[in-house]
Amino acid sequence: xxxxxxxxxxxxxxxxxxxxxxxxxxxxxxxxxxxxxxxxxxxxxxxxxxxxxxxxxxxxxxxxxxxxxxxxxxxxxxxxxxxxxxxxxxxxxxxxxxxxxxxxxxxxxxxxxxxxxxxxxxxxxxxxxxxxxxxxxxxxxxxxxxxxxxxxxxxxxxxxxxxxxxxxxxxxxxxxxxxxxxxxxxxxxxxxxxxxxxxxxxxxxxxxxxxxxxxxxxxxxxxxxxxxxxxxxxxxxxxxxxxxxxxxxxxxxxxxxxxxxxxxxxxxxxxxxxxxxxxxxxxxxxxxxxxxxxxxxxxxxxxxxxxxxxxxxxxxxxxxxxxxxxxxxxxxxxxxxxxxxxxxxxxxxxxxxxxxxxxxxxxxxxxxxxxxxxxxxxxxxxxxxxxxxxxxxxxxxxxxxxxxxxxxxxxxxxxxxxxxxxxxxxxxxxxxxxxxxxxxxxxxxxxxxxxxxxxxxxxxxxxxxxxxxxxxxxxxxxxxxxxxxxxxxxxxxxxxxxxxxxxxxxxxxxxxxxxxxxxxxxxxxxxxxxxxxxxxxxxxxxxxxxxxxxxxxxxxxxxxxxxxxxxxxxxxxxxxxxxxxxxxxxxxxxxxxxxxxxxxxxxxxxxxxxxxxxxxxxxxxx
Numbered sequence: 001x002x003x004x005x006x007x008x009x010x011x012x013x014x015x016x017x018x019x020x021x022x023x024x025x026x027x028x029x030x031x032x033x034x035x036x037x038x039x040x041x042x043x044x045x046x047x048x049x050x051x052x053x054x055x056x057x058x059x060x061x062x063x064x065x066x067x068x069x070x071x072x073x074x075x076x077x078x079x080x081x082x083x084x085x086x087x088x089x090x091x092x093x094x095x096x097x098x099x100x101x102x103x104x105x106x107x108x109x110x111x112x113x114x115x116x117x118x119x120x121x122x123x124x125x126x127x128x129x130x131x132x133x134x135x136x137x138x139x140x141x142x143x144x145x146x147x148x149x150x151x152x153x154x155x156x157x158x159x160x161x162x163x164x165x166x167x168x169x170x171x172x173x174x175x176x177x178x179x180x181x182x183x184x185x186x187x188x189x190x191x192x193x194x195x196x197x198x199x200x201x202x203x204x205x206x207x208x209x210x211x212x213x214x215x216x217x218x219x220x221x222x223x224x225x226x227x228x229x230x231x232x233x234x235x236x237x238x239x240x241x242x243x244x245x246x247x248x249x250x251x252x253x254x255x256x257x258x259x260x261x262x263x264x265x266x267x268x269x270x271x272x273x274x275x276x277x278x279x280x281x282x283x284x285x286x287x288x289x290x291x292x293x294x295x296x297x298x299x300x301x302x303x304x305x306x307x308x309x310x311x312x313x314x315x316x317x318x319x320x321x322x323x324x325x326x327x328x329x330x331x332x333x334x335x336x337x338x339x340x341x342x343x344x345x346x347x348x349x350x351x352x353x354x355x356x357x358x359x360x361x362x363x364x365x366x367x368x369x370x371x372x373x374x375x376x377x378x379x380x381x382x383x384x385x386x387x388x389x390x391x392x393x394x395x396x397x398x399x400x401x402x403x404x405x406x407x408x409x410x411x412x413x414x415x416x417x418x419x420x421x422x423x424x425x426x427x428x429x430x431x432x433x434x435x436x437x438x439x440x441x442x443x444x445x446x447x448x449x450x451x452x453x454x455x456x457x458x459x460x461x462x463x464x465x466x467x468x469x470x471x472x473x474x475x476x477x478x479x480x481x482x483x484x485x486x487x488x489x490x491x492x493x494x495x496x497x498x499x500x501x502x503x504x505x506x507x508x509x510x511x512x513x514x515x516x517x518x519x520x521x522x523x524x525x526x527x528x529x530x531x532x533x534x535x536x537x538x539x540x541x542x543x544x545x546x547x548x549x550x551x552x553x554x555x556x557x558x559x560x561x562x563x564x565x566x567x568x569x570x571x572x573x574x575x576x577x578x579x580x581x582x583x584x585x586x587x588x589x590x591x592x593x594x595x596x597x598x599x600x601x602x603x604x605x606x607x608x609x610x611x612x613x614x615x616x617x618x619x620x621x622x
């Protein structure tokens with residue numbers, strides 16, 4: 001490896017092409033972020049040179065003073081040699097520093113626009129910093145000293161050629177050229193007159209006093225290690241970017257057709273959806289990094305560590321899979337991920353519904369298993385077994401969620417289930433049954449029908465497990481009841497707009513007197529009978545049997561009203577089947593709350609089948 005500091009003229013004047021590889025990120029520098037500071041540095045450097053030239057010194061004294069002018073250091077770029085035809089233009093691949101080198105070219109172009117308009121002799125030197133000599137180029141693109149990454153290759157000639165770019169274009173390259181040209185004209189103009197001395201100082205400062213450190217890699221240098229040091233440990237480059245860099249760099253070194261590989265397997269990651277941040281707080285990550293952890297967990301059979309994602313991916317890649325095979329698998333997982341997260345349509349309604357519910361509960365640790373299942377060929381995992389497997393994961397997760405059971409350890413538990421499923425696949429054993437069996441093992445149990453019914457009857461729901469889960473449960477029950485009642489018309493209900501309502505209000509004392517053997521019990525805080533009944537009622541109002549969903553037409557002013565008033569209001573909620581049994585009740589008390597909890601539990605066990613029931617579905621199908 002050779003590292004030297006050069007003025008821009010020594011870097012850009014030789015006939016050479018700097019190629020921005022496919023694996024590099026988009027151009028992202030902006031006026032506020034970098035351009036303004038860069039031109040301020042150039043004008044300050046030109047001012048120092050101009051001060052010397054107007055100091056009155058001449059001859060060798062002037063040359064000595066110019067030589068003492070402090071240069072400006074732009075930073076570093078890392079380049080690697082690329083095989084080029086004998087007698088052709090020397091090629092360099094830009095491993096790091098493409099933002100800096102690209103902006104420098106646009107700065108030269110902007111200053112050159114002013115020099116050309118004023119017919120300055122300095123224009124010839126600056127032009128040679130942008131274009132190779134005509135007699136050396138074999139194609140139109142070879143005339144450019146820098147050739148950008150694939151997404152920008154159509155606009156780059158417009159940004160660098162001599163012809164003024166159309167004002168209708170708004171690419172960052174064109175914005176940068178126009179900005180630098182405007183600033184250069186402002187600098188060389190004094191009292192509305194262009195000053196040749198200022199123009200010469202600006203051009204010379206740019207070509208001679210602007211300097212770059214060029215790290216030129218030799219054949220035995222590991223370009224990816226250096227790239228990782230310069231980027232992965234100093235700037236916020238995502239894990240997926242580093243993996244992409246590694247994959248395409250190794251692909252190029254192996255003479256793979258990286259353009260074809262990019263178009264076929266990677267181009268869709270440039271979509272804005274994939275670039276979004278997901279998660280909250282300290283867990284927020286780029287969606288592509290999340291996919292990387294999903295893919296890596298499924299491929300290695302080990303739960304990927306968020307904090308060591310790139311190092312684990314690199315260790316896996318070092319074991320030898322080819323660039324194309326890795327890209328093919330990653331692309332397959334990306335399609336599966338899009339389906340699980342609802343970004344692309346899912347044909348089977350049962351799968352689509354299960355994915356929606358798992359997403360609502362934010363059980364991200366289930367995604368590697370769900371995505372892996374979608375990558376299996378349908379002749380191995382037939383659609384009915386795919387549905388059984390996903391419904392098993394959904395049932396295990398949602399039954400636990402409704403009972404408020406801990407989620408700590410889900411990652412390792414579901415990774416073990418994934419391993420068991422993969423072993424079943426490799427040994428031609430029923431994958432769905434393997435998942436069902438594996439979910440039942442370990443400390444994170446799959447609640448039985450009895451445990452679910454007991455929890456629905458006795459557990460505090462409101463204020464304990466979270467309203468989104470309660471709403472999910474009740475909306476699923478409503479949909480199931482409607483679907484299985486031949487007398488009910490189909491309806492497209494937006495459950496996200498519904499509210500959770502306590503049938504018996506939390507503030508029950510005024511209009512809901514406690515009854516005992518048909519008689520009212522007088523409020524007396526010293527009476528143990530009243531105290532016990534009051535405590536039980538306070539528990540009952542927040543249990544599932546006392547909770548339901550209501551539409552916007554429900555009169556909220558009646559929420560704390562007596563049962564006779566609320567019953568009539570529930571009778572108006574005829575779009576929601578889940579409320580029919582409430583409206584049909586003659587009274588509403590603790591006993592009725594228990595009955596409704598049992599009814600909801602019965603329906604829930606039909607929606608989220610037990611392990612035995614899911615195995616039976618396979619047996620019945622056979």
